[in-house]
Structures are given as structure tokens and as C-alpha cells.
Amino acid sequence: MSRRKLLRKIITPPTIKGIAVFGPLRKKSEKIRLFLEEYEAIRLLDFENMNQEEAAIHMEVSRPTLTRIYENARKKVAQSLIGGIDMVISGGEYLFDxxxxxxxxxxxxxxxxxxxxxxxxxxxxxxxxxxxxxxx
Ligand SMILES: [Zn+2]
Incomplete structure (x- = not known):
């Protein structure tokens, strides 16, 4: 029997739906999908300057889960930034506060x-x- 995945709580929804790359090397045919819980992890840790313990409590997840979400989020941001790929904020396993x-x-x-x-x-x-x- 598989364990039901818990939803990650999001306090403040994003004000944008994504980020578009500009410049000649933009890969127009690709898009990176940043899940809403990944956006929230970046917001809490890098924008609100919380530590991972505090962010995990806010999102109602375990500390290791928060770390995993954050690592995936950072990889996607790096792929977008370095690879010149647009990023859309969409989907995931989240629940608004x-x-x-x-x-x-x-x-x-x-x-x-x-x-x-x-x-x-x-x-x-x-x-x-x-x-x-x-x-x-
Ligand atoms: Zn209105």
C-alpha cells in the first residue's frame, strides 16, 4: 500500500506566472516547470531568509522533504538561467493556506x-x- 503524499502548504501565492528569458540564445521550444511548492521554498529560504527548519514548519513538511524540494527548485532555476529556458510556475503538490x-x-x-x-x-x-x- 502506498503512502498518501501530503500537500505542501503555501502561504503567499506567486504574483507572476513565470519568467521569460531574453537574448539570442533563448530556447523558445523548451519550458521549465517550477512547481508551486518549489517557488514557495525559494521564497521562504532565499527571499524571507528563513532557515530550513522554519521553512519546513511553514510548509508543513519534514526537514528532509523541504531540502529535497529546495534542491529541485534551485536546479530548475539554474537550468533556466544558464540554459536560457523560460520558466513557468505551475502545478505541484500544494495547498494554499x-x-x-x-x-x-x-x-x-x-x-x-x-x-x-x-x-x-x-x-x-x-x-x-x-x-x-x-x-x-
Ligand atoms: Zn479586479
Missing amino acids: ESWYRCESCKANFNIFTEKEHCCPICKTTEIMTLNEYYS
Whole structure:
């Protein structure tokens, strides 16, 4: 019997959907897929300057799992940077900390949501989607 894989918790969703390489050596036909939990590991460790112990607690994973996620993330970033390959943030085994939504009109991410106001808190459009749909 296989053990069910636990989902990695993500506190702050990415504000972008990827990074595009520019320059003549850009490999247009390839794309590197950075999983959302890999993005989160880089955010917590390299941007928020947490240590691996703290980041593992935030993502609700074991320390070795966090290390593995982070190593994969760094390899992908290096492949993108050195190899000149675009990187898209998509998929993975993650769970958002809260129910996040994205406005299709003004592109804002938000998590304030009531059944009464089924619209974007910034531009008031009703064209919204869950972030899970956006990053799938
Ligand atoms: Zn909006």
C-alpha cells in the first residue's frame, strides 16, 4: 500500500506566472516547470531568509522533504538561467493556506471573499477564478 503524499502548504501565492528569458540564445521550444511548492521554498529560504527548519514548519513538511524540494527548485532555476529556458510556475503538490482568488480583469490576487460580494475587491468585476485553477 502506498503512502498518501501530503500537500505542501503555501502561504503567499506567486504574483507572476513565470519568467521569460531574453537574448539570442533563448530556447523558445523548451519550458521549465517550477512547481508551486518549489517557488514557495525559494521564497521562504532565499527571499524571507528563513532557515530550513522554519521553512519546513511553514510548509508543513519534514526537514528532509523541504531540502529535497529546495534542491529541485534551485536546479530548475539554474537550468533556466544558464540554459536560457523560460520558466513557468505551475502545478505541484500544494495547498494554499487560505482560499485565494485571482481577478481576471485587474490581475489582483485576493483572499477576502464573502458569498454576498462575489467580485474583485479592487475593480469589482465578477470575472474571478480560484488560484488553484490559475496555476493548474
Ligand atoms: Zn479586479
